[in-house]
Amino acid sequence: MKRRWNWPIWAGFVVVVAGLFSYGFFARFPITRDFPLANLLLFGIGIALLLLGLFRAFGRPQIYRGKILGSIFAAIGVLVVALFSYEIFYVLRQVPASAGAPRIGQKAPDFLLLDQSGKPVGLGDLLSNSKGVALIFYRGFW
Amino acid sequence: MCNSELRSFQQRLPEFEARGIRVVGISVDPPDVNERQSQKLGYTFPLLSDPKAKVIRRYDVLHPGAGPKGADIARPAEFLLDSNGIVRWVNLTQNIAVRARPEQLLQAFSELQPAGQ
Numbered sequence: 624m625k626r627r628w629n630w631p632i633w634a635g636f637v638v639v640v641a642g643l644f645s646y647g648f649f650a651r652f653p654i655t656r657d658f659p660l661a662n663l664l665l666f667g668i669g670i671a672l673l674l675l676g677l678f679r680a681f682g683r684p685q686i687y688r689g690k691i692l693g694s695i696f697a698a699i700g701v702l703v704v705a706l707f708s709y710e711i712f713y714v715l716r717q718v719p720a721s722a723g724a725p726r727i728g729q730k731a732p733d734f735l736l737l738d739q740s741g742k743p744v745g746l747g748d749l750l751s752n753s754k755g756v757a758l759i760f761y762r763g764f765w
Numbered sequence: 766m767c768n769s770e771l772r773s774f775q776q777r778l779p780e781f782e783a784r785g786i787r788v789v790g791i792s793v794d795p796p797d798v799n800e801r802q803s804q805k806l807g808y809t810f811p812l813l814s815d816p817k818a819k820v821i822r823r824y825d826v827l828h829p830g831a832g833p834k835g836a837d838i839a840r841p842a843e844f845l846l847d848s849n850g851i852v853r854w855v856n857l858t859q860n861i862a863v864r865a866r867p868e869q870l871l872q873a874f875s876e877l878q879p880a881g882q
Contacts, residue, residue, distance in 0.1 A: 650862070651769045658864045680875045698813060715861040718840050723825035725852045734820040735793065736813035739799035744789070744811055746850060754785030755853075755877075756846040757870050760839040761770060762861070763792040764802045 629679050629689035635672030636696040642666045643703050659711055681684070685689045746765045767808065768843070770864040775808050783878050784874060786845075791827050793818050813841075826857075833846035853877055 642665030642668035649662060677697055681687040725731050735745040749756045774781075775790055776869040781788050788810040794802075799812035813820075821827050821839045832838035843865040845854035854873035 651772075653769070653773065653866055656769060657860075659862075660851075668820070672835060678880065681815055711862065712879045716859060718859055718861060719826075719859050721825045721840065721842065724842065724855065724857060725824060725844065727852050729852050731846050731850050731852055732820070732823045733850075734791075734813075734823070736815050736820060738811040738813055738834060739803050740794050741796050744813055744820065749787045749789060750846070750850050753787045754848050755787070755874055756850075757774070757781065757786055757788045758772065758844040759770065759788065759790045759822075759865075760821065760824065761790055761792050761841040762828070762838050762841060763794045764768070764798055 624674055626684075626688045627674050629687040631672040631679070632676030632689045632693040632696050635669045635674075635676060636700060637669075638665055639669030639670060639700040639703055642669060643707060646707075659707075662707065666700075666707070670697075670704065673700050677703055679764060731756075766815065771808060772806065774867050775806075778810060780871055783872070784871070786870075786874060788817070789813055791815055791820060791839065791866070792823065793832065793836070808881075845873050847877060 637745065642662045646659065647738045649659065653662045672695060673693070676689055677693045679687040680693045684690060691722070710753050731746060733746050735743050771790055774785055778788060790810065790812045792812070792814070793813060793816055794812070795816055796814045798832050799814055801810060802808070803812060807835070815821050818827055818837050818839070826840050826842040828840035831840070841858050841864050843856040844852055847853050854870065856869070858864060
């Protein structure tokens, strides 16, 4: 007797993978970047589907397929969620304390750096004829 | 992620300009990379190049070894200076994914101005 296709293990796996690869997209918006709610939601749905598939495969093996594939997909899914969580909740939080950074009320250290056209720009240039300066230090485009 | 922050400032740039606030980015990227990225992503504010991280060190916002091949780069950090170059607002995130939003700086700037001025 031909057993039925156990679709939740496939759907769950696809949703988990989508949860991983959609990070680049959701990171473009502050609301889903500051806390990766969208990705965690997809992981949750994906893992739930995988579990449903496994319950079917192992609970009613005479009806549903997917014991081996379901186990492999579930293991990969859990690994993906674990690595993602490690990266987001641990690695990204390893930022130097910057205790020596200029504080409120202190004068900002002067500088003279080249802009994208190769022109030197100093802090004095930025301060002249302006009411304020926003300095944004960023990691770079690599 | 760096892109999302700079892009958000580019989107709100008219509001900074209307208030007389100059917006600049600083990183270890060389000017040609900054030029290419500005063209590609449409940034019209200066991206300053600090390839040896001298200024980044002076501001104590270095993230040692966090760049490609273990290069020293800047950690995300944002400062709002008044017209005298005094720091009036600062954001030193403890999570690389969480950056200052333009509205935070605009809000901080509006609070610097005495009422009615």
